[in-house]
Amino acid sequence: MKAQNGKAGVLREADAGTTRAASSPPWERLVAALGVVLIVAMIGSMVYFALTHERSVPAITIETEPPRPAGQSHVVRFRAVNGTGTTAAALHIRGELRQGDTVVETSEATLDYLPGDSERFGGLFFRHDPARYELRVFPVGYNEP
């Protein structure tokens, strides 16, 4: 192996350009080519994201599922969807059980991160049965990461 390298080294000095390409085994060149493809694809995608991405504010919509009993309380599972490309960190979500104008019970949950154009799930616990009240679930605030 070493002798081979030594010999190749001499050849390379004579004819650098062409011998270099031929010096690596074909498998290695194949994997290297895969590496080139991968990094070009990653850089290309990131450039695309950078150019299409506009820094705005996150727009979050929340959909709730029907309440389910959970131990001594009830849980309302929700899906938070970020419709923009802007990430919301420490997204605070509040749920209220209302009867007319009075708030019977509130519950809160925090999503660590809700990336742009993504969805995350969570749940809110209520001691009262949410099915018997008007349920409102809405985002309260977030951090910019």
Added chain:
Amino acid sequence: MSADATASSTIDRDFAVGIARAFAGALIFALPMLMTMEMWQIGFSISPWRLILLLVVQMPLLVGLSRFVGFERTRTLGEDVTDAFVAIAVAVLMAAVVLFVFKVIDTDMTRQEVIGKIALQSFPGSIGALLARGQLGQQGRAADEDRQDPTYPGELFLMGVGALFLGLNVAPTEEMIQLSYMMDPWRELALVLLSLVIMHAFVYSIDFPGGSEFPKDMGFWTLFVRFTVVGYVVVLLICLYLLWTFGRTDGTDIEDVLSAAIVLGFPSSVGAAAARLIL
């Protein structure tokens, strides 16, 4: 003809073993970061341009690394470039598989999130892949003696990679900022001195440079300034770059940025000074 076939199958086998080592190296080097929450979050909250810059910087870095510590006695630029891209391919695949198993990436996530997370992890992973092929592939010290003596800039380059080796593990974490807030200026000054002392102890005691002892005629102060002080400056610059890449410098005043760099500079300087040992 048959001799040829035997030779090529040996090379294929060597290559397969090399790839396996590269995967192992990528995993060893990147695991702490694959399992760091901040790295996942930075993967999609990072400014795309900073990630692009990191990916671009990664390529010459790997080529340079292959030059100095690479495996198989690479001699030509072409071979170093091949090595670099093999390392990238290995790192990307490793990161994709591990992150998917961890459910850090999933099929219902956006492309930006998935690609960002993988791309960020490919940086440490590819360094690990390249180092492992160099390190595990050689038979003992005999191969080491064979390697090129780095020039002075080469030596500084290796120190920089050593700084990345330890610094990358902690650079993305909240603790860097936390520590810099907790420490008062005197403690930070003490940490700078401690970093310099530890660095110099390594520089002085480790065979240096290039496997031989440092030149006998080089006095204490010359050695201190040439390697330790300049090395520490290189370390701090790398720390600043990492902090900036990970968004830790945004909206932070220069004093706090410097404090964070000093904190991050501590592990990084140990890594830089021990580069000869760990790379």
